[in-house]
Amino acid sequence: MMQVIHPFAINVVTLGVTDFANSVRFYEALGLARKLRATGDEIAFFDAGGVVLAIYRWHRLAEDAALPPVAPQDFRGMTLARMCRSEAEVDALMTHALSIGATLLRPAHRTSFGGYSGYFADPDGHPWEAVQAPGFFFHDDGRVTLPD
Numbered sequence: 001m002m003q004v005i006h007p008f009a010i011n012v013v014t015l016g017v018t019d020f021a022n023s024v025r026f027y028e029a030l031g032l033a034r035k036l037r038a039t040g041d042e043i044a045f046f047d048a049g050g051v052v053l054a055i056y057r058w059h060r061l062a063e064d065a066a067l068p069p070v071a072p073q074d075f076r077g078m079t080l081a082r083m084c085r086s087e088a089e090v091d092a093l094m095t096h097a098l099s100i101g102a103t104l105l106r107p108a109h110r111t112s113f114g115g116y117s118g119y120f121a122d123p124d125g126h127p128w129e130a131v132q133a134p135g136f137f138f139h140d141d142g143r144v145t146l147p148d
Helices: 020-030 058-064 087-099
Strands: 012-017 033-035 043-047 052-057 080-083 103-110 116-121 127-132
Touching (some): 020 033, 087 103, 087 127
């Protein structure tokens, strides 16, 4: 019988990157603290507030997962997001990300669900959403609690 681990939690997200050093600089400038530096330039780990964001070379990540390499700009049906406390925080994050090399995908705008959202892409085209949504509770450390 297979044992299932409860509670299930996502604790690492790994992004494939084409320019390792540039991506490390981008995520440090975005405000993430690089940890476990003993890995050198093989892989970079960032403290992302309860989740680890890892940066790994695109071709090696595909190889490691036994997937065929595809063009980095191909959309894979996934985005990353930073939940913000206010519209002003969304605007500040968008402005900061663009100032450090992100590409604007969609300017911040009011959403159909009563929130406020914008999209940018990191240097490898990974899409990020900066979003404020009603009903979410924030802990002092930035973690978000979902409503029931």
